[in-house]
Amino acid sequence: MIQDQRLSQQEATATLPRLQRSAIPWANPNWLVIGVVVVLALLLPWVTLRLAGGRFITHLIITFFVWGIVTQCWNLIMGVSGIYSFGQMALYAVGGWTTGILALHFGWNPLISIWLAPIAAAIAALIIGLPTLRLRGVYVVLLTLAFHELLRNYVVNGPTIISGGGYGLRDVPKLGFDQFGGGWEILLYYYFGLTLFGIATYAIWRILHSPIGLAFRALRDSEDYAVSRGVDRFRFKLFLFAFSAFFTGLAGGFMTHYQGAASPSLLSFGVIINLLAMIVLGGWGTFWGPIVGTAILTVLPEVLRSAEAYRNLTLGIVLALIAVLAPRGLVPLLAQAVRNLRQRLRKPEAPR
């Protein structure tokens, strides 16, 4: 499928005139900004680990990486291509359990088995996607929820090797970073998470700014028109589903080894709601939305720890408010505000 895409791209460039550079702003990125961000990200743990409670802050950033990958992938499905799939956590769990079981019960080296997590998740996505993606709207919600509940039921009641008697996987071997000494362990986890996050983010950015991404936006905005222009709905959706499952499964696998456990509570409805809130808050269908939303909703609950009991209530109110006041989310709202501000700053100069 990817091969086809490449072929047709080559054909396209062979017959059509090249696009102007200014028409494809993503082809010349701002290397300075990217370089600064990468260097800052590399240096960050050296700073946070010196702070009071530094280990916990670093741990928070690592969880941000993991949920950031998952929300970006889910946003690709929900926001960009308009498939109302609620099966993302199921794919995450498939990844987590695959590598967890291989390492725990079959004695695989976690550094090897972790790479089977994304493959297993992508295969699961193909299995779920085949019946699901031919349907649309509410039917997709229900069918993906059905798969999710089936998996949850299996993980809770299934054979002991999977369910661990209802506790999930415990004492899963870690990635073996502790052999370098206690201080290095969390640092290496940070860099591992950062690398995964960086690769996933780049891949998603690349997908969004490619003919494939364009096709998805066309499908979301006007399915009939896109199809009439030759976009193969089912194949594109299936590809995106498997693609997003790949990175989601990888995130799941990483988290299982990082925490040394995988609990069935990962598959509770609350987790789904939390992830959905991250995407909606940031702005779904946008590139930055899920990243910003995940950052806010990873930090905020820790700041508001004293108000733990009201956490869900606040989350619900925020969701409802966003839906009514800013249905497109915070990122588009801020972008609009910045644009307005710039225009207002420019206007006084115009008459001269």
Add this chain to the structure above:
Amino acid sequence: MEQLFQTIYSGILYGSVYGLMALGLTLIWGSLRMLNLAHGSLYLVGGYLAWTIIDQLHLPLVLAFLLAVAGAALVGLIMQVVLINPLLGKPGWDNASLIATVGASIVLESAALLIYGPQVKQMPTVVEGQFKIGTVLISNQALLVIATAVLFLILMSLFLRISRHGLAIRAISQDMDAARLAGVPARTAFLIVMCISAALAGLAGVLLSSIFYLAPTSGFVPMVKALVVTIFGGLGSVKGTIWAAYTIGLLEAALQVYLGASWALPGLFLFMIVMLTVRPNGLFGLGEARRL
């Protein structure tokens, strides 16, 4: 033979209550084109209000019943006015309405958790007594639940077929633009639909929690089952929904009796997956044109 009888008895009991839940969902979908994920929370509102009135305030039963249903309808009304009305006719309706209802459901569920705590609540039985047919134990309470549910299902279909508002709702769900051109006030109809749907969910909450227990999370499973029923019956079709409710109820009961209770939900979902793959338009396959 006894197993068969047990299956039929439980199936009719489940089917009646699922019918009430699913009818509310299908009405909303048919007219507003909205998947109301707060439906399970409205179920909770009904259940908890009834529990509070009977168990805490010791008020008479009929009053509790009426107040609980009215309370759920009121919550539905507030939801419609505060959350859904501002979204009507705006771009991105699918996304925004889905998120708004998810938000409402979280608010209601966490409010229930804050007010009532995570402990399980048990409603006192209304009618005492039970009798045996063979080895199957039938309680008068369950019979009362079935009777009430069936009564309201009949009332609802009559309302949709005969009354002015019912006709307006059906007209809107068949062709929104034509109905508005003919002078049907869409917003009023939406408001009525939401109130009725919430009342039905609340009613289901009162009835089902008088048999099972009540906890802040116990709205989710009935809602998912109602979703299965609505989709099985073909979204937006009242006749299909009622047939589907009893079919699903009997299927669930059969799975419980013959395979064990832990098979009920996964069995339903497997059935659902197969069904949607084979017949994506539901049992009656009405498609988009003929609804309600």
